[in-house]
Structure formats: structure tokens, C-alpha cells
Amino acid sequence: xxxxxxxxxxxxxxxLMAYRPETxxxxxxxxxxxxxxxxxxxxxxxxxxxxxxxxxxxxxxFCQNVHGALAGHYLQCSLxxxxxxxxxxxxxxxSDKMKAxxxxxxxxxxxGKAVTEEQIAAAKANGAxxxxxHDTVLIAAAFCMFNRxxxxxxxxxxxxxxxxxxxxxxxxxxxxxxxxxxx
Amino acid sequence: xxxxxxxxxxxxxxxxxxxxxxxxxPIRDLTQFLLRGQxxxxxxxxxxxxxxxxxxxExxxxxxAHTAAANLLLGEETTCSLVKxxxxxxxxxxxxxxxxxxxxxxxxxxKNVTPQLVDRAKSEGAxxxxxHDTVLIAALFCLYNRxxxxxxxxxxxxxSYYNTLAQxxxxxGYTRLPQGYSHIRP
Numbered sequence: 142x143x144x145x146x147x148x149x150x151x152x153x154x155x156x157l158m159a160y161r162p163e164t165x166x167x168x169x170x171x172x173x174x175x176x177x178x179x180x181x182x183x184x185x186x187x188x189x190x191x192x193x194x195x196x197x198x199x200x201x202x203f204c205q206n207v208h209g210a211l212a213g214h215y216l217q218c219s220l221x222x223x224x225x226x227x228x229x230x231x232x233x234x235x236s237d238k239m240k241a242x243x244x245x246x247x248x249x250x251x252x253g254k255a256v257t258e259e260q261i262a263a264a265k266a267n268g269a270x271x272x273x274x275h276d277t278v279l280i281a282a283a284f285c286m287f288n289r290x291x292x293x294x295x296x297x298x299x300x301x302x303x304x305x306x307x308x309x310x311x312x313x314x315x316x317x318x319x320x321x322x323x324x
Numbered sequence: 325x326x327x328x329x330x331x332x333x334x335x336x337x338x339x340x341x342x343x344x345x346x347x348x349x350p351i352r353d354l355t356q357f358l359l360r361g362q363x364x365x366x367x368x369x370x371x372x373x374x375x376x377x378x379x380x381x382e383x384x385x386x387x388x389a390h391t392a393a394a395n396l397l398l399g400e401e402t403t404c405s406l407v408k409x410x411x412x413x414x415x416x417x418x419x420x421x422x423x424x425x426x427x428x429x430x431x432x433x434x435k436n437v438t439p440q441l442v443d444r445a446k447s448e449g450a451x452x453x454x455x456h457d458t459v460l461i462a463a464l465f466c467l468y469n470r471x472x473x474x475x476x477x478x479x480x481x482x483x484s485y486y487n488t489l490a491q492x493x494x495x496x497g498y499t500r501l502p503q504g505y506s507h508i509r510p
Contacts (some may be wrong), residue, residue, distance in 0.1 A: 144437070144439065145442075145452035145453075145455050145456055146452055152331075156455070160456065161460075163357055163455060164354060164358065164460060167351070167353040167354035168354065170350035170353070174346050174347055174350065196335040199433065199434070200435065215440075229469075246494025248473045249475070252382075252470070253381070253470040253471065253472060253474035253475075254473045256327070256474045256475075256476070258476075261327045261476075274327060274475070275340075275343075275344060276347075278471060278474040278475050279344075281469055281470065281474070282466070282467045282468075282470035282474060284472055285464055285466045285467060286464055287433055287463075289430050289459070289466055290434065290459060290463045291434060292433070292434025293429070293430045293437045293459040293463060294456065295439075295442075302507075
């Protein structure tokens with residue numbers, strides 16, 4: 142049960158978005174440009190993985206399952222493989238660049254101030270561009286917002302993790318804006 | 325030195341928003357609606373929420389900017405100074421005290437918001453929408469603070485920059501200036 146009367150039964154952020162469409166629109170637009178816009182040298186799967194990792198570190202069940210399922214869909218990984226990556230990003234079968242970006246995302250999750258010059262230098266040495274650094278920090282920061290929004294209002298989430306896996310292909314195809322989120 | 329090359333001479337958030345207008349647009353739209361849209365919370369009250377969260381996150385640029393905006397809207401500096409220290413000591417309504425406690429909880433983690441914190445806000449007269457907007461404003465500033473500090477953006481050289489910025493936030497709001505920012509010097 143959410144802390145406020147949403148007058149709908151949609152889980153997680155979808156219930157909040159149906160309650161307050163005025164804020165839903167820019168929130169979805171931000172997710173679309175950050176995670177799904179194809180004018181990006183990070184793949185959709187890599188960006189969803191950053192979102193999943195931050196949501197995991199923030200212990201937000203709904204977000205880590207929605208975005209973990211999308212990351213699994215794009216990267217063609219099982220739920221178990223995604224779980225392994227979020228629990229041990231540095232030991233995961235990821236490129237050195239992605240490992241460096243995941244380390245920066247983990248710092249951002251704690252505090253913007255936790256990002257170090259050494260982390261930035263390591264990412265650049267492994268080929269990360271300024272744009273990729275920007276997007277990594279902003280995706281991590283955005284999920285520090287989304288996670289707090291979802292949990293701070295006490296929304297409910299389906300417990301069956303396959304619920305999220307089953308929805309992922311359609312969510313990937315339709316995106317964050319051009320779809321009716323409330324179905 | 326910022327961690328990435330920013331096209332702009334602008335310190336803090338403005339340089340980031342100008343460098344990446346594609347991601348800036350929804351962030352600006354969300355902020356304009358939450359902090360300046362029709363609301364039963366005043367603009368000053370919403371700026372206090374932004375300030376308390378930025379202060380708790382130790383983001384110097386955001387804290388100074390939103391303190392200046394709140395002071396300008398309130399016409400005095402005591403209230404904002406006190407809410408940063410402890411909302412219960414500040415000359416704000418019981419409802420605002422309760423909402424600021426929710427904002428402080430959100431800052432740490434969404435999971436730190438308890439039914440007791442929400443019940444206190446409701447018993448002090450907060451509406452469901454005011455609670456919703458408080459949580460989302462606090463969450464939004466957890467984004468801003470991390471964005472500004474996580475990319476190592478510069479602080480303005482001159483403290484008067486914040487007064488000019490506060491006037492812009494009060495008189496114009498959070499949408500992009502139609503003429504851009506090339507006339508502004510740090």
C-alpha cells in the first residue's frame with residue numbers, strides 16, 4: 142500500500158505516474174533520452190545495466206527488476222547472469238571500460254563527491270569518452286531519484302521476478318514515452 | 325576542473341545543462357513544474373525543500389543557489405538558515421516541518437520514509453499531493469546534487485553570481501533563457 146491514495150493499482154513508478162501525469166511526462170522523457178536514444182555510443186543494454194546496478198545498490202526492488210529485465214533482454218543474459226553482474230560488477234564479464242563506468246556509477250550512488258579523479262582517469266584510459274562519462278553519472282544520478290521516488294512513497298511491486306522478465310521485450314520495443322504505461 | 329570538457333564558461337549545473345540540451349530539457353521541465361507550477365505549497369516552501377536536501381548532500385553549488393532563491397522569495401535569511409540546521413527550530417508551519425523531515429529521510433534513502441513520518445505530515449494538514457511533491461522534489465535534488473558534484477563542476481569565482489542566479493530563478497524560473505547564457509560570466 143502506497144503512503145498516499147493513488148486511486149489506481151499499478152505497481153511501482155507506474156502508479157505514481159498515473160497519479161501525477163504532469164511529472165510523469167518529463168520523467169519518462171528523461172528515461173527515454175538517457176536509456177533508449179540510439180544516438181549513444183553506450184548500448185541500450187549497457188545503459189540499462191548501469192540503471193540496474195544503481196537500483197540494486199539503492200535496494201529498490203521494483204526498479205532493479207524492471208531495468209534488470211530490460212538489461213537482460215538487450216544483452217541476452219539470464220536473470221542469474223544479471224544478478225551476478227550487479228552483485229560483483231568488477232568480476233563480471235564486462236569490458237574494462239564498462240567496469241570503470243560501473244565503479245563511477247557506484248560512487249555516484251553514494252554521493253557525487255565520492256567520484257574520484259582516479260576513477261575518471263581510469264575510465265578515460267579504458268576508452269570512455271566525455272559523453273559516456275556524462276551519461277554514466279547522469280543515469281546513476283537519475284536512478285538515485287527514481288529509486289527514492291518509488292520507495293519514498295511506499296509503492297508496491299510484484300514479487301514474482303518473471304513478471305518483469307516477461308514484460309521486458311514489449312517494454313523494450315515501445316520505449317518509455319510512446320506507450321501507454323498504464324496497461 | 326570539471327571531469328569532462330564543458331562547452332560553456334558557466335559554473336555548477338548551468339554548464340551541464342547547456343552542454344547537453346537533450347537531457348537538460350526534461351530535467352528543466354520537471355523542475356519548472358515542481359518548483360514553479362500551480363501548487364498549494366508556496367514557491368518559497370518548495371525552495372526550502374530543495375535547499376535542505378542539497379545541504380544534507382553537501383552540494384555547495386546547489387545549497388548556495390537555492391538558499392539565495394529561498395531568501396529572496398521569503399524576504400529574509402533566518403528561516404532558510406534554521407531549516408538547514410533543524411526544521412523543528414525554524415519559523416515554518418507544523419506541516420512544513422513534517423514535510424522537511426520527509427525530505428531529509430528521502431535524501432538518505434527512499435526506504436527511510438516511514439508511515440510515522442507520513443502520518444505526522446497528514447495530521448499537520450499536508451495533502452496527499454503535497455506529500456507526493458515533497459518526495460519527488462527531494463528525489464530530484466538527489467539527482468541534481470550528484471550530477472553537479474559527480475562531474476566535478478566548478479564553483480563561481482564571485483559569490484555575487486548566486487544573487488544573480490537567484491533573481492533569475494525567482495523572476496524567470498527553471499526554463500532555459502530564450503537568449504541563452506553567453507552574456508553571463510562566472
